[in-house]
Amino acid sequence: AQSVTQLGSHVSVSEGALVLLRCNYSSSVPPYLFWYVQYPNQGLQLLLKYTSAATLVKGINGFEAEFKKSETSFHLTKPSAHMSDAAEYFCAVTKRGYSTLTFGKGTMLLVSP
Amino acid sequence: NAGVTQTPKFQVLKTGQSMTLQCAQDMNHNSMYWYRQDPGMGLRLIYYSASEGTTDKGEVPNGYNVSRLNKREFSLRLESAAPSQTSVYFCASSEDSYEQYFGPGTRLTVT
Numbered sequence: 001a002q003s004v005t006q007l008g009s010h011v012s013v014s015e016g017a018l019v020l021l022r023c024n025y026s027s028s029v030p031p032y033l034f035w036y037v038q039y040p041n042q043g044l045q046l047l048l049k050y051t052s053a054a055t056l057v058k059g060i061n062g063f064e065a066e067f068k069k070s071e072t073s074f075h076l077t078k079p080s081a082h083m084s085d086a087a088e089y090f091c092a093v094t095k096r097g098y099s100t101l102t103f104g105k106g107t108m109l110l111v112s113p
Numbered sequence: 114n115a116g117v118t119q120t121p122k123f124q125v126l127k128t129g130q131s132m133t134l135q136c137a138q139d140m141n142h143n144s145m146y147w148y149r150q151d152p153g154m155g156l157r158l159i160y161y162s163a164s165e166g167t168t169d170k171g172e173v174p175n176g177y178n179v180s181r182l183n184k185r186e187f188s189l190r191l192e193s194a195a196p197s198q199t200s201v202y203f204c205a206s207s208e209d210s211y212e213q214y215f216g217p218g219t220r221l222t223v224t
Contacts, residue, residue: 009153032211043117043203043215044156051211090155094211099144099163100171101213105155 002027004091006104014112019078021107023091033074034092086111115139117216119204125222126194134189134219136204144207145187149200162187194223
């Protein structure tokens, strides 16, 4: 079975500070990993994905994530937070040929001025 | 392109009532999904349809039924609503499972 664990249900940063949202996965086979973002009262949208190509993946809005097999991690980062980044972020995992995603419980990012 | 649309946006039911949540996508995707989102629980898969004519149970299927009406439409039915089904319901579609496109959600309250 596959699973993801997101450390911290809430993360608070100041505008301009580094954003780091943590995701660790468990998978018996090479995983495909994703970060989705959910703005208030909206559905989820894909930020970025890792599907076994480059381990450093760049996404929309300046976010990036690095796949580290030795640490079973796929942490999401952004060098400088904007107020508009305030949202809930979900890490998800699947594997090649599998029909569904397994989502983490989410991390709410709060950005203060 | 409207993407994934869901109706209704909001619904209040009494315990024991039934209702159907509608979902449609205009991206010609093969796969469609129904999730529920509860605070602190993330998204949990209720049912999915990997292709037209097939449906499969997800993590939390009890109390729900689905119909893949055609390639565009995938409905979720609550036959006898319970307060535990109070949630936000999301429909999604994808060509493969790797990038799922989500609808805006339906907020359901069961009293």
